[in-house]
Amino acid sequence: MKEKAVVQGFANNLEARHRRSTLWRVVFQASTIVGIFALVALMINIINGAFGYVAYEAKVDPDTLTVDGIPVQEQSQEQLVARLQSTLSSGAYKKLENEKPFAQRSREEVYQLVVERIIRPQVVEVWNLWPSLTQADKIRATVAQDHPGAELDFISWLTTDFVTRPQTSEAFTAGVRTAILGSLWTILFTILLAFPIGVGAAIYLEEYAADNWLNRIIQTNINNLAGVPSIVYGILGLAIFVRALEPLTSGEVFGLVDPTTANGRTVLSAGLTLGLLVLPIIIINAQEAIRAVPRSLRNASYGVGATKWQTVWSHVLPTAMPGILTGTILAVSRAIGETAPLVVVGASTAISFDPASPFSKFTTLPIQIYQWTSRPQDEFRSLAAASILVLLVLLLSLNASAVLLRNRFSRRF
């Protein structure tokens, strides 16, 4: 009798238990969908910002610059230079000539200058992609009513010109070439510092280190460093590379820069700071790759009389290299996306010339995005969205190459 009641209770309970199980299954699935939705929203939001209508007014109507019936777009270089000379103040003209003689500039560059300095298109209002697609008529009506003199164009903020133009303060002529080159220069020094030391440390810890207190401290320390917030590395870089090693990082000891204006806030300081930041990540990844090399390979090498280093250099490293490189690429893509430490180290807010040496002032792609995002005007938000697309494409191609490398060269034992 009692048994039957238990069985009955169990059977009654069963339905509720299964119902609960299904319910939670839905909850777990929904959470996953929320996560995917967040990623999609992030991407759509960026694309939404990077395209759309823009209304602008030219300070000087380009039609008034027509000479002998030739519109300004088609004028020759001499005509454009003459226009610049006659319109700009002599001081401003000389300054441009000093930066780079007009004779050496291409016609495109001179035309850019005419647009920038004489025509001066000013953004009146910006619309994102979504309203541009859905309310085009309303936008046209608003512009016709509020800004009768303004032109309305549907544009992509991300263009090849945008990628190849240097940075300027005007939204229409701004580009990210300076920032891209800054990022590449910085990353070069990051790799030069972090790759050899990182791989060396991984070899030491995996192949040489005995299990004693010192090596345990080294290992623990590396694990802890990987969790230190990136901004702390920025502060460290400010104290050591920018300030304490200023003569070195500013290029003063090499006699390359004027000691009175020497400043440690350079590409070199930034690269070394990021190098310290990614070092623990590279070490941990390289250790994993080295650990995956089977014992038998080493023993075979020792068996034919190779020394420890010969074994490591000729057998362990070549086998582990795809893994090490994959880990390094992932660490480097983390460094490329870093912003906070570089702000602290002292990225320049507005520079329009390309970095040319390790001792140049710098800006990088994420810094540029940060600055444009922080500005209240909508057109700079659009520029930020366009540069985010550039950054994401860069990172995506790096990651894709890491995955390819892993699939192509990795060997399983």
Place this chain on the structure above:
Amino acid sequence: MAELALKNTEKQTSTVNLRRRPRWGETVIQALLFFSGFFSIFTTLGIVYELGKEALLFFQMPEVKLLDVFTSTKWQPHTGNFGIWPLFTSTLLTTTIAMAIAIPLGLSVAIYLSEYAKPRVRSLLKPILEILAGIPTIVYGYFALTFMTPLLRQIFGRDVVQIYNTGSAGLVMGLLILPLITSMTEDALSAVPRSLREAAYGVGGTKLEVALQIVVPAALSGIAAAVIVGISRAIGETMIVAVAAGAGPNFTLNPFVGAETITGHIVRISGGDLSYDSVDYNSIFALGLFLFIVTLVLNIISQAIVRRFREVYE
């Protein structure tokens, strides 16, 4: 070849010396490798020494009173007010909001991936998580400012929600930390052996009961470690709050108004050309040291939990 043969004959004639020859090349290389390994110790010493030195200078400055730092609710370097509370509360606020999003979502996604998802779905979802984890934080900052803030303002009203607010920064930070918690938790859940699950199914457990009463408790140490690492990451997160949480310290727990966090403050202060040995310069070292210690302690706790409470299965 000839050389080798010659050497061999030479050796045969003389007595063979079997003693280990000193190999200077090997020693030099080993020393270099040791230096590489030891290099990271220098980084830690550098952080501790430089941050400690400048932080000490900060506390020795005449305008800084040690008691005020921990009791005053105002941080205004220009009027000589250095109370860490407003920076601390906003860091606490953004971190709490972020974890309120990231912990439940992250655990749910991890349980789904490890216990429910078919292999095909899993192999599709894992890369998505990796993409999310690889997106630079400044992009999340842009997302917070141009998507989350307008959304919040639409829901709660423009009068209630300011343009810069800790709420949207915290929510987006939760999304940033989500992949971290998910992947660490998923690793922990996957490490629980199949036999445990089969045994639970054998006594009639439902899928949910097996997941929540068998697998999750078995992986609890890994999950706890994931949560702590997530918290440490949230405290140190910078660019989202620098972009979206507002400039200017504000002693409040209202998520709809702007308030600067510790990291946000450091970024804003050092944004311009900071002159050495000024109060601002020294203060970022003191704040940086504080961040370093807090995150270090959290990371050590998380490692200790894993070591101490890990259930080891054969």
